[in-house]
Amino acid sequence: MREFKGRVVVPGECSAEALVSHGGFNTLASYQMAMMFGDLKALGHDTEVKCGDQNNPDLYGRPMMGKALCLPQTIGSTTGGMVLYAVAAAGKQPACMLFSKPIDSLAASGAILADVWTDAKMPVVDMLGDEFLEAVQTGDTVTVKPDGVVVVE
Amino acid sequence: MQLTPEQQALLDGGEGEIMAKIVKTLVMYGDAFGAGCMVPVTSNYGHTVISFGLEVLKPVYDLYDQLISAGIPAGQKFTADPKPLDPKVPSTLLDDLVFRKIMYTQQERYEAQLRKLGITDDDDYTCACYLDQVGNTPKKGDVLSWAESSAVVYANSVLGARCNRNSGMIELMGSIAGFVPEFGLLTDEGRRATWVVEVKCEHRPEAQLLGSAIGMKVMEEVPYVKGLDRWLGTELDDEAKTYLKDFGAATASNGAVGLYHIDRLTPEAVEQGESLIAENAQVYVIDDAELQRVKDSYPVIWKKPDARPQLCFVGCPHMTLKQLQDWTEAVGEGLRKHGRDKVAVPTVFTAPTPVIREFERTMDAYRLKKYGVVLSYICPLMYMNNPLCKSKAVITSSNKLRTYTSAKYHTEAEILEIITGGEL
Numbered sequence: 001m002r003e004f005k006g007r008v009v010v011p012g013e014c015s016a017e018a019l020v021s022h023g024g025f026n027t028l029a030s031y032q033m034a035m036m037f038g039d040l041k042a043l044g045h046d047t048e049v050k051c052g053d054q055n056n057p058d059l060y061g062r063p064m065m066g067k068a069l070c071l072p073q074t075i076g077s078t079t080g081g082m083v084l085y086a087v088a089a090a091g092k093q094p095a096c097m098l099f100s101k102p103i104d105s106l107a108a109s110g111a112i113l114a115d116v117w118t119d120a121k122m123p124v125v126d127m128l129g130d131e132f133l134e135a136v137q138t139g140d141t142v143t144v145k146p147d148g149v150v151v152v153e
Numbered sequence: 154m155q156l157t158p159e160q161q162a163l164l165d166g167g168e169g170e171i172m173a174k175i176v177k178t179l180v181m182y183g184d185a186f187g188a189g190c191m192v193p194v195t196s197n198y199g200h201t202v203i204s205f206g207l208e209v210l211k212p213v214y215d216l217y218d219q220l221i222s223a224g225i226p227a228g229q230k231f232t233a234d235p236k237p238l239d240p241k242v243p244s245t246l247l248d249d250l251v252f253r254k255i256m257y258t259q260q261e262r263y264e265a266q267l268r269k270l271g272i273t274d275d276d277d278y279t280c281a282c283y284l285d286q287v288g289n290t291p292k293k294g295d296v297l298s299w300a301e302s303s304a305v306v307y308a309n310s311v312l313g314a315r316c317n318r319n320s321g322m323i324e325l326m327g328s329i330a331g332f333v334p335e336f337g338l339l340t341d342e343g344r345r346a347t348w349v350v351e352v353k354c355e356h357r358p359e360a361q362l363l364g365s366a367i368g369m370k371v372m373e374e375v376p377y378v379k380g381l382d383r384w385l386g387t388e389l390d391d392e393a394k395t396y397l398k399d400f401g402a403a404t405a406s407n408g409a410v411g412l413y414h415i416d417r418l419t420p421e422a423v424e425q426g427e428s429l430i431a432e433n434a435q436v437y438v439i440d441d442a443e444l445q446r447v448k449d450s451y452p453v454i455w456k457k458p459d460a461r462p463q464l465c466f467v468g469c470p471h472m473t474l475k476q477l478q479d480w481t482e483a484v485g486e487g488l489r490k491h492g493r494d495k496v497a498v499p500t501v502f503t504a505p506t507p508v509i510r511e512f513e514r515t516m517d518a519y520r521l522k523k524y525g526v527v528l529s530y531i532c533p534l535m536y537m538n539n540p541l542c543k544s545k546a547v548i549t550s551s552n553k554l555r556t557y558t559s560a561k562y563h564t565e566a567e568i569l570e571i572i573t574g575g576e577l
Contacts (some may be wrong), residue, residue, distance in 0.1 A: 009185050024372055024409065029557050032538055035209045036256060054454045055556065075372060075409040078202045078300040082213060089212030104373055104409060105161065105337065108185040109320030116178045117216055119489025 001153040004064040004132045009103055010115045012123030016095035018140040018152070019067035021058045022133060024075030027083050027106065029053035030064065035087060049092050058138070068142035069094040072133060074107040084110025088120035096144050099126035102135040125150060154183050154192050160332065175326045182323060183334025192339060194298045196314065198273060198292040199231030199328035200282050202300040202321040207537050213322065214259055217266045218413030220329070228331040229272040232282040232289045234285065234301055235471065235503070236260075237535030241527050243464060245497050251539055270325070273563060275458060278530065279505035281471040283307055286507035293420055296339060298327025302411075303402035303470040303553065309412040311389065311397050313420035315339045318373075318411040338411050344421065345431040346377035346414055353440045357384040359564045360396045361552040363439065364403025366447040370437050373409035377430050379416045386415045391475050399551075402470045406553035422517035454559050460546040462536035464531040465496075465572050466560065468503030469551035474511055477528075481517040484524050487573030495525035497575035498548070508531045 009028070033052035048063030074080055097111065100108050103126035111124040123144050136142065136152045143151040164180065166173040183191070192569065203213065237257055244252070268275075273289070280301050282289040291297055293313035299305050300319045308314040317337045319327065327333040337343040348371045352358060358381075367376055385393045397415065404410035414422040414429055421429060467480065480502060488494065502521070504512070509528055512518050521528060537547060537558035548558040548571060555562040563571065 001210075028558070031556070032203070033540065036207065036538065038541055054452050073373065073409070076302070076406055078302045078305065078318055078324075079321045082203060082210070082322045085322060086212050087209050103185060105182075105186070105318045106320045106409075108182060109323045112178055112181045113320075113322055114186070116174055116181065118212070 004127040004128045004150045006148045010111045010124040013146050014095045014144040016068040018136050018142045020138045021071040025071040026053050026076035027074050027080035028077040031083050032071040039057050063069050065092050066095050070098045070136050073101045073104045080106035081109030085113035088114035089118045093122045096123045186336035188334035188336040192335045196295040196297045198289045199229050200299040201233045203389045204234035205237045206263035208258045219470045221269050227328040229270045229328050230273045232277040234280050235532035236278045239506040239529045239531040242529050276506040279471050288354050289507050298324050298333050300324035302405035306401040306405045347374045347431050348376040349434050349436045350376045350378045351438045352380035360399040365407040368404035368408025375412050377414045382417045395473050403552040406556045462498045462546050462548045464547045465498045465500040466549045469533045469554045472504040477512045481521045487569050491574040496572045498572045500526045500572045
């Protein structure tokens with residue numbers, strides 16, 4: 001078990017299975033297919049919200065909904081925050097978002113829009129340090145505490 | 154964050170619950186980045202990245218209905234990104250069914266919302282809103298509340314305006330409130346370069362490839378690029394600005410760059426030179442081999458990687474008038490070389506409606522049509538955002554389109570050879 005202390009961006013607590021991206025998380029590319037077509041039975045009915053970003057080998061094809069999304073930062077289109085808001089409004093958000101680096105403006109926007117304008121719960125902690133991303137593995141259990149402490153086991 | 158009494162009153166609900174939530178959103182946004190205060194938005198116009206009425210984004214339009222019902226128009230008018238649909242762009246019956254019955258069911262609703270919220274004109278849907286023909290061109294030093302990664306990086310870098318990489322929705326909230334939190338690229342410190350990029354290529358680097366390499370390396374940091382004056386000169390003329398438009402879009406989409414400085418060329422680099430470079434800045438050297446390495450690293454996710462291209466998009470971000478003229482000339486030459494009358498691959502050039510209108514007043518428009526190239530105001534990225542396109546062999550010279558879709562990237566010279574000759 002290892003503990004990391006970060007900064008609380010959106011308060012909350014949760015425990016979930018880790019899903020780790022070592023590269024930047026492209027919000028639009030990751031969510032667009034699953035959000036637009038995930039509910040279509042003809043296309044396989046992706047209720048798990050699988051990552052559609054072919055440039056992200058860590059996440060491509062993996063379910064994201066309800067996971068503890070561990071990442072350095074988000075990258076890509078400035079629709080990113082809006083996409084994250086829509087994901088949360090649809091109840092398909094990750095359990096939490098855990099950033100090794102200081103949060104970027106698009107992820108912060110999405111997390112804040114979700115917090116202020118929806119009922120979704122998605123704690124967000126940033127500045128967990130590079131060692132956090134080195135330690136946590138996809139499949140680990142991650143617990144987020146209200147003070148920004150993240151436990152990996 | 155220190156708010157003025159007027160801002161605090163808004164936050165406390167003095168102008169209603171919806172305005173209070175808008176200000177709360179902006180305050181939390183600023184707090185996340187240690188902003189000390191709000192600063193007024195000083196540009197004439199805003200720009201929103203949301204131009205599409207997607208079924209899946211109903212929560213966004215429901216929220217905008219709340220703004221309209223509360224009687225809250227934007228404090229400034231704004232332009233918007235390109236529309237996702239244009240009947241002129243080739244599509245199958247199945248494509249049309251998916252577009253109109255599954256994906257873009259909210260398009261009319263959303264465009265009506267934008268008219269109520271303050272879009273400048275029904276023709277002002279483009280990602281290149283800063284072009285002269287569109288007229289949303291901020292002045293140096295203007296504070297903006299924009300979103301659209303390619304427009305933000307252009308406004309910051311080429312025009313010297315000040316704007317953070319805001320998300321969709323946040324940008325509209327800044328335009329409504331008339332103020333934005335002061336942090337990041339709005340501050341002198343945030344505009345200093347933390348990377349030095351030394352371009353040591355023997356050939357003029359492809360704008361979209363160079364931007365991609367830099368974006369992937371520096372991510373959201375600010376690069377100071379040396380060595381480009383060898384090809385771009387030291388004057389921000391049309392050619393240089395066009396190059397930087399495409400270069401910047403790639404830095405922003407392949408990474409998260411919101412501002413770059415080009416040595417001896419962009420406004421702040423001309424004024425301040427290397428004093429813009431922060432202490433201990435990292436160095437990235439780019440030569441022809443590095444660009445080739447980056448290009449070779451792009452995944453090709455076509456079902457048949459060697460498939461014959463079925464569609465070609467040029468113009469993400471939207472093309473300038475000069476680009477349309479130059480491409481028309483180049484396509485004409487290519488077709489003559491290959492003994493053809495029309496392009497061998499269905500090809501779409503995309504540009505802002507006001508640019509298309511000006512282009513259509515010239516003989517080049519007649520020639521381009523004769524060559525079989527479709528000219529459209531569409532957003533290729535939105536066009537390709539569906540599973541049907543995954544099975545289509547689409548090629549593009551846009552690194553942004555490559556990043557977000559299954560389109561395969563080629564340099565402009567390769568694209569020209571493919572569309573005029575039928576094969577590479």
